Amino acid sequence: MSKKLTPQQQQFLDRLLSVRPQAKGRLGGRQLDKVKDQFADYLRRRRKTEEAIAALEQAHGKVHGESMRRVLDRVTSAVTAAADTGDETVFKTAYEQLESVKKDARQLLENLNAQAKEIASASEKLEQALVKLKSADPGKRAALAKLVVDSCMQWLGKHPGAVAPRINVVLQEAQSFTGVPMSREQGLALGTQLESETLVLCREIDAVVDDDLFVVADTVKDYTGQMARLAQRLQRALGEARASGSVVAVKQIERSIAQLERTQLRADPPPLVDAPQQPPVQQGGVQPQAKPEDANTTEALLRLLDAPIGDLDDGEQAERALFKGRALIQQLTDEVERVSQGMADGDEALRTLRTEFATLQDFLDGDFALMADSLSDATAALLEARERLADALKQVQLGEAAKGRKGEWRDGLELVATACDMGLANVATADKSMGRAEGGVTYIRAKAGNVADLPGRLRAFDEAALDALDANVKVLPKVGRIAFALDDDQRDLLRHLVFVSADAAACSSLLDGIRDARSFDAAVKGLMKLPKLGTVQVTGLLNDCHRFIVDAERLYGESSDASRALGNDLSAKFNKVRGFAKLDLGRYTMPVIPRPRGGPVGSVGVAVVGGGPIGLLAAVEARMAGASQVHVYEGRNDPYSRMNVLKLDNAAMQRLRTAGVFEQICPNQQDNIASVKTIESALEQRCNTLGIKLERDRFLVDVQRDDKGVVQLTFKGDPQPKPCDVLIVATGGSVAGAQKHANNVVLGDKLGIPFQKSEVKDYAAVGLFGKNAPKPDTKGLVDGWTYQFETQEVKYIVTQLTEEEFKDWGDNPRKLIEHLQRVAGKTQMAPEQQMAPESIDPAHKVASVDKDAVEAALDTAWNQLMRDFGGVDNFFGRNRSADEKVVAKCRSGAKVQLERTLQARASKGEEAKVSPAEVEKSLMNFLIAEFGVGRFPIELQQAKGFTSAKHEGVLVGDSAGTPHPETAKGLNTGIAEMGAMRDLVQDLMMGGGDEEQRKKSMQVYDFEVKRRTDAMVAAGLYAMQKVTGDRLKTHCVDRAKPVTMGWSGGLTWFGEWSTAFAKHLKDTYYVEQDVRDDRDWAKREAAIKKLRSFLPVTEAAVKELVRQAQLVRGPGLDGDVTGQPLPAAVKKPLEDLLAL
Known part of the structure; x- marks a missing residue:
């Protein structure tokens, strides 16, 4: 039964349906009722959404409802526009969007109410503490005041972004009793709080002024008094911020004062005291002509600038240099002011975003942090630019004073250009950081919008189409299980016909009947006759599933996190879409090149x-x-x-x-x-x-x-x-x-x-082993980090090297291979036979191979290397014929290298011969380059x-x-x-x-x-800390543990010490991975260097531990110490490490 519509609603709906595209066909009675129901649902939801936003604004000001009203306006505009296009599906989408906005408004109201209660409770407690402070003994006030200030700072630190004016007042008043200026951190906290407080108050008053309701609202909320009191606090805070040395806090408070003054002017503009003098205007409105001396001055200036330097006397040269210096200073001044205004806009944008998306604070926290860091970087660069501007101004002033003294002005004015160039470079840096922050505004809004849109996108998937496609996908494995010999094209044809079918059961039956060529043809004909979902529909649906999951993982990192965020009511549908997204688009669809929507492309x-x-x-x-x-x-x-x-x-x-x-x-x-x-x-x-x-x-x-x-x-x-x-x-x-x-x-x-680029480096070696290489029976601990993979083609290992190993093995590939094989043996990945050691025959290193003997020497070297590697089968590991081509290429490269070596020696007058060891080394260098053995430095690097x-x-x-x-x-x-x-x-x-x-x-x-x-x-910088710490523990703990065994309680003591040692390393040396105040990496690089420098100290401690133990138990540590406690002298070397 359709819901009754008002005449106005019916008129709008009739207009929409009258322009509905004929291609869609006529609406039947039930369909028409459904459209009317959806329209009525939309109207009811819009009313409830407006009520939720109004409640939010009434309780906490218009500022909190602005973004939601923008969404509401967009939805309303979309519905209105639907009357011109005949798109009756817009009502359902609008309903879902408004439902989301309504929920957000109610949740935000709940969050803000809870926050307001918490702020009120904390403010009341701190105000009570301030009252006790004021009535306390004068001799104790400073100490009590410090406690109150610390409590305020602790609360503000735990609630970043919260606007708490009463706590700000307590902080300022308590600080006055301490007798010491604010610290930089306290100044920054106060500046941040006052800036947020000013922004909220000004935006609230501006909204009232825009509605022409200031006079009425002022009688209720005393806005005039609030602004006056806030102005006094800002002026007082400005002095305190300057005393604290926090440049950022000073800038925040100065911006707040300017913002408040603008709002005061809008709310209650004062009368003009004196009218400014106007320039005289001649009859007819013609301005007076420039004086003749003005033209003469311009003419003289042009001559001064264009004349060859040799035609000017010292005073004129000084004048020209001063003019150019002032022009550069003006350019720099303009740029500094431009960027300053942009930064003020960026700061306000960040505050607005934090307020607008308060419900997504945790989700967007990293984005807010990057935006804040970008603005902070811009501030630092701008401060540098201002300092260079001050330097330039100072030099110009000195030049003005010295221009009458021949030559004395020259050095200083030459510095003006340098200072201005440096200042402009700082401005460019600030501009880049500010641009990143501007990009952050767009990115954060888009990210928040995508989060809000995700549920609607998921609901929009046609359940029936998903079920039909799901049924087809379940039939697809039968194609692969058909016993009759089919080529790849035939199986692909079957898959495609099944994939686009609208009757999965019939498909399954037809596939079951394929026994020979005749039944295959019959199955294909039968599949082609079945009703179809359509290639375009299936392809589009599969692409939509893929795009949805890709977007969800882009937002949340993992699809499981996205599923939890979307809620239990959508989890089943999400899992179904995710299942389709696991189908490879390259296998199941033709490439789709989408065109962005929303305008000309x-x-x-x-x-x-x-x-x-x-x-x-x-x-x-x-x-x-x-x-x-x-x-x-x-x-x-x-x-x-x-x-x-x-x-x-x-x-x-x-x-x-x-x-x-x-x-x-x-x-x-x-x-x-x-x-x-x-x-x-x-x-x-x-x-x-x-x-x-x-x-x-x-x-x-x-x-x-x-x-x-x-x-x-x-x-x-x-x-x-x-x-x-x-x-x-x-x-x-x-x-x-x-x-x-x-x-x-x-x-x-x-x-x-x-x-x-990082100042600290790591080093590694990589080795590839045959896919079918047998595994050794032994394994053991490896110094440093090592990880291993196994693919279809090879077994692969990467392991850490020390800097010394990296340098030493650059010219000795045999040692590099031996090391990789030892490591691989410990990780159970290597061939059973390790590489044999290099020949110790003295003749091996005697230069005895001339040009004519190079080919034979390469044969000998290859055969010897195969024996050293453990045979041909132990060396080859992938495609034997392809590997032989690579070997031939390596032999050719080695031959060229050796012939050039012989030529170089002959040109120096030396004997044109090489040794068998050099032949082997040359061949091995080419082999390891081609067969996946090598070493490389690891240098962290990031574009600015x-x-x-x-x-x-x-x-x-x-x-x-x-x-x-x-x-x-x-x-x-x-x-x-x-x-x-x-x-x-x-x-x-x-x-x-x-x-x-x-x-x-x-x-x-x-x-x-x-x-x-x-x-x-x-993650990379933290990994370098962690692997160095792990190497320290391996070196120290694993070598020291056996020494303490045998003594009564030795192992218990050692277990406690090793736990304390691991904690000591982490607490003393590590810098956390997510540290924010280390954007130049200096702290983390210093931590890595300190950890590495600690390695020889631990080695010395273990040696001393062994020496002390040997004094008691003998050189072989085999003396019986059963029942004896571990001596203090043995413990001391390790205990001393905990103090370093």
Whole structure:
């Protein structure tokens, strides 16, 4: 039964249905009633939503309802617009959106009420403490005042962002009794609180003024008195903040004073006291002509500036230098003021966001922190710029005083240009940080909006369509189980017909009947006759499932976290959608290139420099985001030469499914380990499918953006630039260094992007072993970190080296292989037979091989290496025929190297011969390079910006930040950045070439990639601390424990000591991973250095422990000490470590 509508409602509905597209067909009676019901539900929900927002605003001011009213207006506009398009489905969507807003308003009201009660309770207690303080003995007031101040600071510290004016008053009054100025932290807390309090009060009064209700509201809430009292407190606080030395607090309070003055002026403008004098106006409104002397002055100034320096006397030269200095100072002043205003806007935007999204505080906390840090960095850079401005002004003043004295003005005025240049550089840095904060505003709003939209998107999935697709998916495994011999194309045909069918039961029956070629043909005909869901519908539904899960994981990190956030009522549907998202799009659908909605879409051409996993994936994502053309330029001319092995997290695996390559990378659908070779191969095939062009042997040497906004790329050896709309740089960490194959160009410099590099390094070795290599029976402890993977092709191990090992084994590949085999043996991954030691025959190192004997010497070296490795089968591990080609390539390279060595020695007059050891070393160097054995330094690096200076392009993957292998975050972070890259491409498509829109889009990209690389670098720095600490404990604990055994209570004491030692290391040396006040990494790098310097101290302590034990038990530590307590002299070396 439909609900009765009012005449106005009926008129609106009739208009909407009258323009309903004929293609949709006519609405029947039940359908019409359903539309009317949905319309009535929408109207009722809108009324309840308005009531919830009104209740919120009445209790806590209009400021808290602004964002919700904007959503309400958008929903109302969408419904109104539906009358022009005939879209009757809008009512259901509007109802769901308003339901979400209503719930948010009620929840926010509940949260604010609870917060208000907590603030009132705390304020009352602190005010009582202040009363007791004032009546206390004068001699005790200072101590009591400090307790009250500490209590206020503790409360404010636990409730960041809470506006508590009564507590602020207590803090200020109690501070006056302490007799000492505020600390910097107290000043900052007071400034932050007063700024928040001022913002809330001013926005409340501004809203009343806008409604022309100030006079009425003032009689109820005494706004005039509130502003007057707040003004007094701000003036008093300004002096206290200056005394505390907190520059940030001073700026906060100054901004608050200015904000309050603007609001006071709007609320109660005072009359003008004296009218300003107006310049005389001639009849007819013509302004008086410039005086003749003005023209003469201008003429003289132009002559002064244009004349050759040699034609000017000393005084004129000084005058010209002063004029130019003042011009530079004016330019710097203007820039400083511009950025200052932008920072004030940024601060206000952050406060607004915190208030607007108070219910999402925990979820958005990291984003708020990055935005605050960006504004803090901008503040620091701006302070530097102001100091340089002060330096320049001082020098100009000195120049003014000295210009009458020949030559004395010169040195100071030359410093003006230097100071101004430095100041402008500081302004540029502040501008970059401020731009990141501006991007944060857009990013946070979009993130919060996506969180709000997620439930509605999930509800919008057609349950019937999902069930039909689910039934088909359950039938698909039968295709693989058909016993009759079918080729891949035949099975793919069956899968496709089943996938798009609308009758899963009939499909299952037809598949069961396939026994031979005739029954196969009959099954195909039968499947083709069945009713269809339609390829377009199924493809669209599957793509929507993938996009939903990718977006959910982008927001929450893991799909399980997203499921919990969406609630139990949607969990079943979420799990169903997640199940479909685990189907590889490349296997089940044709590529879909979506077009962004919401307006005209432009054509965007994307160039990706770097053909590794991230570069190829970026190309696929850009194309699937709608880029019209995508080109990949790669320096390597041989594909898939790298045998690194990478570990994928859940979100990365999901994005690879969406990219259509997961089943090629992980065929069994379960493994999350894959080699770079496999990933690159799958992605290149996907690029071919999507029409993406890959060019090899291309080295980028220059990037320019012309006056039309087109990015021009110049490659080595090609004078013709390649145009694109946006550049994506995925060349890895080499972007920050000179590239030897690209004319030593530093690509980061070309893009105007500086980099931050860690002062401390880690070192590692990597080794690959045959897939079928047997496992040893032994295992043991390994110094440092080690991790191992097993893929379809190889077994793979990476292990930590010390700096000394890294340097020593650079020229000794045999020792490097021996070390890897020892480590692999301890982790049960290596071949049974370890590499034999190098020959000790003296003739082995005698130069006896001339040019004619090189070939034979290489044969001898190869045969000896095979024996040392443990036989041919122990060396080869993948494709035998392919490996033999690699061996031939290695022999050829070694031969060239040896012949050049002979030539070099002959040219120096030396004997043109090499030793058998040198032949073996040359061959081994080439072999380990090709077969996956090597060593490498680990240097953490992060770009200081992720978009180029002129907005030519962006950094992604290891180009944006390099990881530590221990964290397994490198590839996963790069894959996680694909969401930001995809948004950027679509924003550029929507921007229509608008430069301001391009800038904003890149600021948002910069903000998100900064968030992700910050987490990766933090994990890397913490890993370097942790692995060093673990190495310390291994060295010390494992070697010391056996020494304490035998004595009565020895093991008990040692257990207590080892626990205390681990805690001592963590408490004394570690810096936490999520530390915020270490943006230059100095604290964490210092912690790593301290831990490493502690290693020889622990080794010395263990040696002393052994020596003391030997004095009692003998050199072999075999003396019987049963029943004797552990001597204090034996304990002392280890106990002393706890004091260091």
